[in-house]
Amino acid sequence: MRRGTTIYLYELAWILPSIAIPVGMLVALVVTAFGAGVHVPSDAGRIDSTRVAETFPTGVYELAPGQYEVRLLGQIWTFAPNEIRVPRGSTVHFWATSKDVVHGLFIPHANVNVMLLPGQLAHVTARFDTPGVYPIICHEYCGIAHHVMAGKMVVE
Ligand code: CUA
Numbered sequence: 001m002r003r004g005t006t007i008y009l010y011e012l013a014w015i016l017p018s019i020a021i022p023v024g025m026l027v028a029l030v031v032t033a034f035g036a037g038v039h040v041p042s043d044a045g046r047i048d049s050t051r052v053a054e055t056f057p058t059g060v061y062e063l064a065p066g067q068y069e070v071r072l073l074g075q076i077w078t079f080a081p082n083e084i085r086v087p088r089g090s091t092v093h094f095w096a097t098s099k100d101v102v103h104g105l106f107i108p109h110a111n112v113n114v115m116l117l118p119g120q121l122a123h124v125t126a127r128f129d130t131p132g133v134y135p136i137i138c139h140e141y142c143g144i145a146h147h148v149m150a151g152k153m154v155v156e
Contacts, residue, residue, distance in 0.1 A: 044123035072096040074103030074116040077145040084153045104140035128155040
């Protein structure tokens with residue numbers, strides 16, 4: 001093999017992956033954003049984290065048949081409310097924030113996955129068609145008892 005051809009092949013071995021990897025990442029980004037509906041938390045609003053007890057009443061509220069609003073507070077090391085019950089087929093609009101440190105709000109199999117930041121409101125909407133018990137998990141490390149910070153969502 002001539003020396004010029006060898007150098008060309010080495011260049012090709014570097015150039016092709018350096019094009020393929022960013023293209024692959026871009027495809028993964030587009031598929032997760034538009035195909036799987038994964039997105040960063042929206043700028044849903046701000047709240048005074050020192051006064052959430054007065055300004056952010058937590059609970060489950062029925063807006064209309066099949067439409068619920070859940071106002072959820074993350075705090076060390078629990079969620080308020082800790083148990084949510086909705087009938088199957090419900091669309092649930094979650095509004096959530098943190099009282100103290102950064103927490104997470106993750107409900108597997110429901111496309112609910114947001115960070116709860118003190119002072120920042122998170123908003124996410126999910127539909128629950130399959131009855132069952134869904135765990136509500138804190139998936140941001142928030143201190144010594146982070147691993148026990150969990151609630152449950154019961155779809156009846
Ligand atoms: Cu709250 Cu981890």
